[in-house]
Amino acid sequence: MSQTQTPLEHTAEAVEKMDEKERSALVMQDRSLPLWASVLSAGFTFGSALCVLSLTVFAVFLHKLVAIEGIESLALLLGATALVPILGMVLFETGHARALAGLRPLRKRSGAMGPALLAVLALGGLATLHPLLALPALAGCILGWLISIPLSRWLPRDPGWDILPAEATSLLIGRDQHGIDLLNAPAKPHAFIMALLKSMRLATFISSFALACWLTLHEVLSAAAIAPTALISYGIVLAITDVFLLRSEIAPEVAKQASSVTAIAAVEGDTGLDGGLKVEHLSVSDRDGHKLLQDLSFQLTAGSVTGITGDSFAGKSLLLKALTAPHDLTNLAVSGHVSIHGQSPWHRSGRERDVDLIYLGAQPRVLPGSGGDNLYCFRSPDSPRGEHLLKSLVHNSDVAQHIIASPDATTLSNVEQKALAFARAFYLRPAAYLVDRPEDGSSELLRGTFLTRLREERRRGAIILLVTEDRVLLEECDQLIVLQNGRLVEMASATEIRDRESSGWQRFVGKRDLDSEEALDSWICAQFRRDGDDANRRAVCMVANEMLALACYATEPGMGPGAVTGTSPPGDTVCFEIKLFAGHCILRLQQAQPLSSGALAKAQSDADSDRALTQAPLARILRDSMSVENTVHNGSNWLQVAISIYDPRKSSPQSTPTSETTADALNRS
Numbered sequence: 001m002s003q004t005q006t007p008l009e010h011t012a013e014a015v016e017k018m019d020e021k022e023r024s025a026l027v028m029q030d031r032s033l034p035l036w037a038s039v040l041s042a043g044f045t046f047g048s049a050l051c052v053l054s055l056t057v058f059a060v061f062l063h064k065l066v067a068i069e070g071i072e073s074l075a076l077l078l079g080a081t082a083l084v085p086i087l088g089m090v091l092f093e094t095g096h097a098r099a100l101a102g103l104r105p106l107r108k109r110s111g112a113m114g115p116a117l118l119a120v121l122a123l124g125g126l127a128t129l130h131p132l133l134a135l136p137a138l139a140g141c142i143l144g145w146l147i148s149i150p151l152s153r154w155l156p157r158d159p160g161w162d163i164l165p166a167e168a169t170s171l172l173i174g175r176d177q178h179g180i181d182l183l184n185a186p187a188k189p190h191a192f193i194m195a196l197l198k199s200m201r202l203a204t205f206i207s208s209f210a211l212a213c214w215l216t217l218h219e220v221l222s223a224a225a226i227a228p229t230a231l232i233s234y235g236i237v238l239a240i241t242d243v244f245l246l247r248s249e250i251a252p253e254v255a256k257q258a259s260s261v262t263a264i265a266a267v268e269g270d271t272g273l274d275g276g277l278k279v280e281h282l283s284v285s286d287r288d289g290h291k292l293l294q295d296l297s298f299q300l301t302a303g304s305v306t307g308i309t310g311d312s313f314a315g316k317s318l319l320l321k322a323l324t325a326p327h328d329l330t331n332l333a334v335s336g337h338v339s340i341h342g343q344s345p346w347h348r349s350g351r352e353r354d355v356d357l358i359y360l361g362a363q364p365r366v367l368p369g370s371g372g373d374n375l376y377c378f379r380s381p382d383s384p385r386g387e388h389l390l391k392s393l394v395h396n397s398d399v400a401q402h403i404i405a406s407p408d409a410t411t412l413s414n415v416e417q418k419a420l421a422f423a424r425a426f427y428l429r430p431a432a433y434l435v436d437r438p439e440d441g442s443s444e445l446l447r448g449t450f451l452t453r454l455r456e457e458r459r460r461g462a463i464i465l466l467v468t469e470d471r472v473l474l475e476e477c478d479q480l481i482v483l484q485n486g487r488l489v490e491m492a493s494a495t496e497i498r499d500r501e502s503s504g505w506q507r508f509v510g511k512r513d514l515d516s517e518e519a520l521d522s523w524i525c526a527q528f529r530r531d532g533d534d535a536n537r538r539a540v541c542m543v544a545n546e547m548l549a550l551a552c553y554a555t556e557p558g559m560g561p562g563a564v565t566g567t568s569p570p571g572d573t574v575c576f577e578i579k580l581f582a583g584h585c586i587l588r589l590q591q592a593q594p595l596s597s598g599a600l601a602k603a604q605s606d607a608d609s610d611r612a613l614t615q616a617p618l619a620r621i622l623r624d625s626m627s628v629e630n631t632v633h634n635g636s637n638w639l640q641v642a643i644s645i646y647d648p649r650k651s652s653p654q655s656t657p658t659s660e661t662t663a664d665a666l667n668r669s
């Protein structure tokens with residue numbers, strides 16, 4: 001640093017500087033459960049179960065040599081030697097926990113496989129001794145399966161807490177966090193299942209005991225083997241039913257997952273954008289098949305800032321989540337193609353790779369750990385860049401120090417947590433930032449510094465996709481994506497959309513296909529949201545659908561089943577615009593060429609004479625509207641239709657003037 005540099009200049013320089021070493025250290029790796037860990041876990045528990053099993057061998061010898069043959073000296077010797085497998089069991093159990101520390105769910109699930117494997121071997125051993133000896137354990141295992149899998153699915157599960165309304169009120173007004181944890185805890189199998197399993201295991205023990213006694217009576221088995229045989233049968237059923245019980249449990253990570261994630265290949269030959277964020281045919285549906293996001297396709301180039309706008313529940317936040325982590329969308333089915341600079345962000349891997357995109361949710365993500373751990377992702381930083389970034393965001397060294405030094409970042413204030421999440425994202429320098437409502441929970445100062453950094457990142461070539469209602473942030477966007485009911489109704493330059501919307505016009509862009517009818521209707525309905533607007537919606541949808549048909553069936557000029565070449569919009573898309581006025585609305589459809597006056601006149605005569613109305617969309621448009629004309633706006637041709645509407649606050653549809661009377665009124669004016 002030169003002597004003349006101010007501290008702020010110093011910070012700015014440090015924030016920009018990122019050497020190769022640091023860059024290569026900033027990698028990520030998805031959580032994974034390696035196969036070797038599962039095998040190791042099963043190995044440890046197999047060893048432990050073997051130690052327990054070997055105690056039964058000691059029991060046989062003690063019984064036979066000491067109790068029956070009376071070799072007294074062996075009592076102490078064999079008893080003391082039996083301590084060896086007990087010690088072995090302790091060592092295996094401790095080794096299991098130490099070697100796979102931090103992998104408790106894996107220890108629980110894979111660990112059950114070791115005893116189960118030994119149980120199968122022991123079952124074989126019993127069968128070799130005498131085929132009848134394996135029967136109680138075998139029957140116990142079959143019953144255990146019936147109880148733990150089909151029956152437990154049929155019976156309701158036992159929740160952590162069956163909450164009463166008054167208790168729910170206490171929780172909902174912000175008391176008793178532990179109660180919330182209990183409610184979120186996975187439910188256990190029904191108490192009846194556990195009681196049945198317990199009784200079935202005991203039944204196995206006693207029936208095996210009885211069978212061994214009977215075999216001893218017939219001199220097939222030694223008396224010393226009676227109790228060990230019963231214990232081994234009990235152990236076999238215990239180990240195997242434990243595995244069945246685990247299988248009947250839904251692992252929490254599976255319970256919270258998306259029902260399916262289908263990554264489809266990119267459209268072939270579409271090499272329009274090698275770098276950047278490419279989204280093709282992205283759809284998200286719920287369990288009932290209801291589409292929350294419908295077939296979204298768009299591309300964002302490096303260094304661009306794109307805003308997502310739309311009504312409430314349009315799917316803005318869901319889109320960001322689906323792009324980042326589709327597997328986390330509980331019970332939803334996600335499909336489509338998403339790539340960033342040619343790589344799929346959906347691909348999960350236990351291998352280290354570069355951070356391709358970062359999702360910054362409205363709620364900042366903070367892990368239990370210190371502020372420094374959360375900033376540097378639990379690494380020891382090679383440079384103070386993260387700290388400088390945090391300082392530049394909060395504009396205060398003391399606050400930055402306080403955040404970093406905090407022993408538990410979850411206790412930081414909302415704004416501090418938000419600043420920490422922003423600083424971490426900028427520290428990691430991904431190729432793309434997906435940011436949901438950065439203004440929520442941010443101070444005015446933080447919003448300003450966040451925007452400054454965002455500009456720097458954009459200069460570096462980062463892709464920025466924002467859901468925001470903040471005017472300043474929206475002004476920063478080059479382009480906007482407009483979502484409505486999960487559909488992309490428009491994607492255009494931000495200035496164009498802003499200018500049009502400020503003049504009251506709304507736009508819909510869809511595929512030039514009759515399948516777009518549903519999307520078009522949903523867009524029209526979104527323009528008429530007031531109670532009592534139903535008849536308005538119906539009237540405008542009817543005309544809009546005819547206009548869509550006109551655009552889709554365009555074959556040749558004329559009034560036939562198709563309509564007019566002139567209504568073909570450019571490319572494979574249709575573009576509609578609507579503006580509401582008092583008493584009527586204007587709906588217009590972009591067209592390649594204006595309609596010929598002959599076509600219009602013929603349609604008018606059909607409409608007047610009620611001829612061919614079922615066949616000709618243009619005639620039906622003329623019948624259901626106040627006026628139809630060719631217009632030109634911003635250099636494009638439009639088919640412009642005026643439709644009569646009513647104000648539900650002032651009048652009912654019955655009192656609405658008919659198309660003709662309103663048309664007359666319009667003409668008069």
Ligand SMILES: Nc1ncnc2c1ncn2[C@@H]1O[C@H](COP(=O)(O)OP(=O)(O)OP(=O)(O)O)[C@@H](O)[C@H]1O
Binds near residue numbers: 292311318319
């Ligand atoms: N995991 C989920 N399971 C079921 N439905 C979901 C899920 N996530 C989102 N949705 C539904 O998807 C719709 C869109 O939600 P989203 O949060 O994206 O809305 P939004 O456009 O961000 O709205 P707002 O501006 O009100 O925040 C909502 O109806 C929501 O209930």
